[in-house]
Amino acid sequence: MTSYRGIAWVIFISCVLSIFTAWGNGFLSHTLFSDWRDDAEYYNARALSLVHTGSLGEEQALFRRPPGYSWFLALVYFFHESIWAAWTAQIGLFCGILFLLWHISGRFLSGWHAVLPSFFLGMYWGFHVYVFSIGSEMFSVFLLLVFLFFLLRYYDIPFARYIVIAGFAAGLLALTKPVFLYAVPFFLAWLLYNIRSLKTLRHVIVCFGIVCAMVGGWAFRTYLFFGEAQTERVGHVIYTRALYGTLSWEDIRSHLIASMAGNYIADQLFPGYGLNSVPQRLGVRRMVVYNELRNQGLSPVLAEQRLLGEGISFIKSHSLKFTAGAVPALFDLNTPENFSGFPITPMFVGTREHIPAWQKITIVLFIRVVWFLVLLVCLMGCGKLLWDSSRRTVFSPLFFLILFFNGTHALIIIPAEPRFLVPVLPIYFLCFTVGITWCLTRVKKMYSVEAL
DSSP states (O other), X not given: OHHHHHHHHXXXXXXXXXXHHHHHHTGGGOOSGGGOOHHHHHHHXXXXXXXXXXXXXXXXXXXXXXXXXXXXXXXXXHHOOSHHHHHHHHHHHHHHHHHHHHHHHTTTSOGGXXXXXXXXXXHOHHHHTTTTSOSSHHHHHHHHHHHHHHHHHHHHSOOHHHHHHHHHHHHHHHTTSGGGGGGHHHHHHHHHHHXXXXXXXXXXXXXXXXXXXXXXXXXXXXXXXXXXXXXXXXHHHHHHHHGGGGSOHHHHHHHHHHHHHOHHHXXXXXXXXXXXXXXXXXXXXXXXXXXXXXXTTOOHHHHHHHHHHHHHHHXXXXXXXXXXXXXXXXXXXXXXXXXXXXXXXXXXXXXXXXXXXXXXXXXXXXXXXXXXXXXXXXXXXXXXXXXXXXHHHHHHHHHHHHHHHHHHHHHHOXXXXXXXXXGGHHHHHHHHHXXXXXXXXXXXXXXXXXXX
């Protein structure tokens, strides 16, 4: 009863904090569909189209995105067509995330310590800012934790229903975050390696079949309607990242400094960088080329295919610089966010002119150093869990997810924004809790020895 009371308080406090954050950044005032732009506008439009016409209406969008989150919104809007309804549903997802993380954390932490990962995750504004927004982050995190929960339950007790639920969660997650599809074989191989039985093999085949049927079915549908067997259009994404190979080494150095210390400090060393960063430049080049292709009469499908082909060609011919770009991308991915859910990378660029430069630099470096210390503790927690033979096997799928999401997004996307790592933030805070607990235990033992 005490443990349930603890997680209940964590959920309550986290929800209250998310409301305060949404009030502070102005999201609570965006109560109309017309208040939202970019990805949020796309998801709302597709969901409302599905409710009113029975079709997502993807042909009306410039870039087609995966359907998972639009389906979720459509289900919500079917019952009540308002932004408040979407927020209410996402509060439910948020509560479910904290509850599932508490259950999973109980495998690695004992007693009240198991509540701490949920507490830290709920307190972090870079996570709960997504509760009162319109985006796939909360939905994808919830699906990932459902998948992990039932995958680990199957590891404990190999009942078919657990692996079937995990399969449906994985399939829906792959239709929300398509990159996850390429991680599924690892988890199934992990099960086969640790539970070597014919029954497990049959269950794994069923699970993989569910995922393939869900993703393959949607890809086949898009091929029939749009002539492309994909869950989303990725040609422009690959092309933009491939352009990194065409940069000069000075551009790469400036981007590395900006990714580690922010655009303002990079601008002090490379004048002009702050208002013309590498990700901005590559994004502009992508749009110029895309518009040229469209003006030549190419359809969106053919334009995407052309960009994909040119992107692959750039990667092959500039493989060294392309690979080097993964280093600053990793720092970009692991950058702290502000209270509006944006990375702090451009902090102080062109703003707060009344603050002296040395004070701006001090503030930026202080934030970065504190954040790097948090990441260091996370790494220590990972090392502790991997070193412990009693927890290594169960932790290995979670550790793989950290490596997978960091590696894939560092190699295929620019700008590599922190929101792409939101699905694995619960694992980050689990590792942070293990790391900080281990550090405090070591310090306590040290002082105990000195006292003797």
